[in-house]
Amino acid sequence: MAGTSADTGFESLDLDSLVLIELAVIPTKQYGIDVAGDELAGAGTVAKVAELLSARGANG
Numbered sequence: 001m002a003g004t005s006a007d008t009g010f011e012s013l014d015l016d017s018l019v020l021i022e023l024a025v026i027p028t029k030q031y032g033i034d035v036a037g038d039e040l041a042g043a044g045t046v047a048k049v050a051e052l053l054s055a056r057g058a059n060g
Contacts, residue, residue, distance in 0.1 A: 006047040010040075017041060033057050 004013070010020070021037030028034055033056045043049045 006050070007045050009044055027053055027056075031057065 015023075017037060020040040024035050024037045024040055031053075033053055035053065035056060039052065040049055043052050
């Protein structure tokens with residue numbers, strides 16, 4: 001995976017909706033930040049997910 005970065009799209013990483021739903025459980029269990037798999041999918045990149053979780057953590 002040459003050129004992979006925080007801005008690489010989830011499609012390029014072959015992350016499907018099931019994987020994103022599974023990943024959405026982690027911030028809830030570890031940090032109490034509720035996020036849905038479709039929100040992660042909508043974010044599209046690790047960098048955007050980090051922004052989303054940071055905003056949720058600050059507001060929640």
